Amino acid sequence: MRYELYYWPTIQGRGEFVRLALEEGAADYVDVARMPERKGMGVPAMMRLMKEAPAGRLPYAPPFLKAGRQVIAQTANILLFLGPRLALVPRAEAGRLWVHQLQLTIADLVSEAHDTHHPIAGSLYYDEQKPEAKRRAGNFRAERLPKFLGYLENVLAHNPGGDRHLVGRSLSYVDLSMFQVIEGLRYAFPRTMEGMSRKHPRLMALHRRVKDRPRIAAYLASDRRIPFNQHGIFRHYPELD
Amino acid sequence: MRYELYYWPTIQGRGEFVRLALEEGAADYVDVARMPERKGMGVPAMMRLMKEAPAGRLPYAPPFLKAGRQVIAQTANILLFLGPRLALVPRAEAGRLWVHQLQLTIADLVSEAHDTHHPIAGSLYYDEQKPEAKRRAGNFRAERLPKFLGYLENVLAHNPGGDRHLVGRSLSYVDLSMFQVIEGLRYAFPRTMEGMSRKHPRLMALHRRVKDRPRIAAYLASDRRIPFNQHGIFRHYPELD
Numbered sequence: 440m441r442y443e444l445y446y447w448p449t450i451q452g453r454g455e456f457v458r459l460a461l462e463e464g465a466a467d468y469v470d471v472a473r474m475p476e477r478k479g480m481g482v483p484a485m486m487r488l489m490k491e492a493p494a495g496r497l498p499y500a501p502p503f504l505k506a507g508r509q510v511i512a513q514t515a516n517i518l519l520f521l522g523p524r525l526a527l528v529p530r531a532e533a534g535r536l537w538v539h540q541l542q543l544t545i546a547d548l549v550s551e552a553h554d555t556h557h558p559i560a561g562s563l564y565y566d567e568q569k570p571e572a573k574r575r576a577g578n579f580r581a582e583r584l585p586k587f588l589g590y591l592e593n594v595l596a597h598n599p600g601g602d603r604h605l606v607g608r609s610l611s612y613v614d615l616s617m618f619q620v621i622e623g624l625r626y627a628f629p630r631t632m633e634g635m636s637r638k639h640p641r642l643m644a645l646h647r648r649v650k651d652r653p654r655i656a657a658y659l660a661s662d663r664r665i666p667f668n669q670h671g672i673f674r675h676y677p678e679l680d
Numbered sequence: 681m682r683y684e685l686y687y688w689p690t691i692q693g694r695g696e697f698v699r700l701a702l703e704e705g706a707a708d709y710v711d712v713a714r715m716p717e718r719k720g721m722g723v724p725a726m727m728r729l730m731k732e733a734p735a736g737r738l739p740y741a742p743p744f745l746k747a748g749r750q751v752i753a754q755t756a757n758i759l760l761f762l763g764p765r766l767a768l769v770p771r772a773e774a775g776r777l778w779v780h781q782l783q784l785t786i787a788d789l790v791s792e793a794h795d796t797h798h799p800i801a802g803s804l805y806y807d808e809q810k811p812e813a814k815r816r817a818g819n820f821r822a823e824r825l826p827k828f829l830g831y832l833e834n835v836l837a838h839n840p841g842g843d844r845h846l847v848g849r850s851l852s853y854v855d856l857s858m859f860q861v862i863e864g865l866r867y868a869f870p871r872t873m874e875g876m877s878r879k880h881p882r883l884m885a886l887h888r889r890v891k892d893r894p895r896i897a898a899y900l901a902s903d904r905r906i907p908f909n910q911h912g913i914f915r916h917y918p919e920l921d
Contacts, residue, residue, distance in 0.1 A: 495838030496778050499785045499831050509774055513784040519760075520777055533750055536761055537737050543754040544740045550791065558799050559812065560819035571800065571812050578801035590740050597736030 440524075442468040443505035445485040445498075450671035451623075451664075453514045453549070454502040459615040460518055462658040464525025470663070472501075515542045518612045527612040538606050541594065541613045545620055548587040552624065553672045555579045555679055565676070576679035580631050584624070588639050591617065595641040602641045603648065610652075617642065618649035623673030628680045681765075683709040684746040686726040686739075691912035692864075692905075694755045694790070695743040700856040701759055703899040705766025711904070713742075756783045759853045768853040779847050782835065782854045786861055789828040793865065794913045796820045796920055806917070817920035821872050825865070829880050832858065836882040843882045844889065851893075858883065859890035864914030869921045 442461065446454025448470075461468045474480035488510065489498055498512030504520070505511075511520050519539050522528035528535045558575040559568040591605070600608040605617060621642060625632045636643050649655055658664055667673060683702065687695025689711075702709045715721035729751065730739055739753030745761070752761050760780055763769035769776045799816040800809040832846070841849040846858060862883060866873045877884050890896055899905055908914060 495835070495840055496781075497831070497835060497838060498781075499788075499828075509777075511777055511781065513781045516777060516781045516784055519780070536750075536752055536757060539760070540737075540739075540752065540754045540757045543757055547740075554795070559815045560823070562819070562823055568815075571815070574800045574809075574812070578803070582801070582803055587740075590738070594736070594738060597738060599736055 440467070440506060442466055442521075443471050444468055444502065445471050445488060445505065446502040448473040448482065449665065449668070451619075451667065451673075452502075452671045455619055455665075456514050456612075456616045457502050457504065457517050457521070458663070459619055459655065459658070460521050460525060460527055460612045462663075463610070463612075463615055463652065463654050464521065464527055465654060466521075466525055471505075515539065515546050518542055518616075522612055525612075527610065527615075529607050529609075529611065534607060538611045538613050541591075541605055542616060544587070544590070545613065545616050548583075548620060549623075549672060551579060551583050551587075552620075552627065555627075556674050556676060565674075569678075572676075572679060580628065580680075584628075584631065585635070588635060588642060592639045592642050595645065603645070605645070610649075614645060614649055615655070618646050618655070621646040622650075623667070623671075626667040627673040627675050629675070630680045681708070681747060683707055683762075684712050685709055685743065686712050686729060686746065687743040689714040689723065690906065690909070692860075692908065692914075693743075693912050696860055696906075697755050697853075697857045698743050698745065698758050698762070699904070700860055700896065700899070701762050701766060701768055701853045703904075704851070704853075704856055704893065704895050705762070705768055706895060707762075707766055712746075756780065756787050759783055759857075763853055766853075768851065768856075770848050770852065775848060779852045779854050782832075782846055783857060785828070785831070786854065786857050789824075789861060790864075790913060792820060792824050792828075793861075793868065796868075797915050797917060806915075810919075813917075813920060821869065821921075825869075825872065826876070829876060829883060833880045833883050836886065844886070846886070851890075855886060855890055856896070859887050859896075862887040863891075864908070864912075867908040868914040868916050870916070871921045 444457055471480045472482050472485045476483055485501060492510040493508045496510055502514060502517065503510055503512035504517045511517050522535065528538050555576040556565050556572050557568065558571045594605055595602040604610060605613050685698055712721045713723050713726045717724055726742060733751040734749045737751055743755060743758065744751055744753035745758045752758050763776065769779050796817040797806050797813050798809065799812045835846055836843040839846065845851060846854050
């Protein structure tokens with residue numbers, strides 16, 4: 440099965456959680472919106488599919504994945520679909536729900552990280568909501584980020600399979616997402632994250648191990664990995680850190 | 681199987697999406713935090729389980745559901761679990777993922793509705809973030825709400841099974857959630873929603889049909905249904921409408 444991923448071609452964004460799973464799972468996939476328009480791909484192909492998905496199953500927004508005739512959107516839902524197909528989840532239903540639950544909690548953290556620079560509206564520029572961004576980022580650094588990371592560190596500490604993975608004894612897609620969130624937070628909030636590293640040794644070790652996995656390391660070194668920039672979810676504004 | 685639901689006892693909040701599914705599914709369940717502490721229930725029982733969930737599967741926040749030894753959190757994840765057990769999803773995997781995808785999109789709308797009155801921090805009072813709330817609510821009314829409702833109306837219009845349900849030819853849990861969101865939006869933004877009703881006839885008809893279902897109507901008339909108030913997700917501040 441050749442998967443088709445549809446996501447904005449110039450940012451990591453939410454699509455990156457899917458890219459990491461596809462890469463670690465050694466899936467055959469094409470990142471459609473990054474391919475040439477003259478070959479019938481690119482952003483126009485993404486826009487077309489948003490308006491005419493098979494069976495009326497329209498995505499609300501990218502990312503979405505095409506697998507045969509099926510179109511699946513919502514990042515966590517795409518990973519729910521891919522998990523068993525790429526051997527990135529436990530076998531039992533209970534374990535799969537637990538992985539998904541953690542993925543949804545990470546999605547909440549990602550939304551809140553985004554809203555630090557866009558607390559009023561995604562359609563306005565950062566400069567149009569700077570005072571509000573400073574207030575929201577202050578609360579994020581002081582309360583929300585420590586609460587989320589403290590929780591996730593605690594999940595690692597309580598995993599009966601050991602603290603090398605969030606769930607069980609082997610890698611699941613939520614470990615990859617956890618890597619991506621720490622990577623993004625370090626880009627956006629280097630000072631804050633430096634201060635938090637010591638309190639979250641298990642998370643930091645997990646981040647390092649994922650980064651060093653051969654397929655992930657090869658991906659990160661390739662030009663398939665889009666660098667962080669000031670258009671994605673994680674943006675570095677020194678005044679917010 | 682007797683299900684145990686754990687959620688804050690004085691608000692509808694996110695727990696309400698689970699309550700509606702349990703009620704429509706005629707499930708045997710107990711709303712633990714609303715039961716007496718002297719019987720070992722109430723909020724303290726909820727707090728205990730958050731710290732000592734079986735197999736280290738700690739919820740980040742309520743709501744969560746206990747089913748035997750299994751503890752499941754994140755509203756959409758709870759519904760993913762309950763859907764097949766309460767006959768509130770299609771049989772095929774593709775249909776179930778599509779229901780879940782819509783539920784996650786509704787969850788995004790719910791978060792944005794909440795942030796209209798708390799754009800800076802959930803830990804601050806509304807009065808401490810009123811100017812920011814006015815700005816964010818203005819954008820929500822003008823851009824975000826029309827985009828979400830327009831999308832969901834379009835999903836109804838494109839459903840090959842007809843516009844009586846969001847998915848297929850029969851009721852699924854996402855129809856119940858859609859009812860709840862419209863109910864909440866009408867409470868919080870009565871003026872805005874009056875203006876939007878005519879443009880979204882299918883959504884409004886769906887809302888009415890769900891409200892009239894015998895089990896839902898009986899639930900809404902019972903004291904199990906907590907009235908809307910100024911502590912939940914949907915709050916009525918006339919200056920934000």
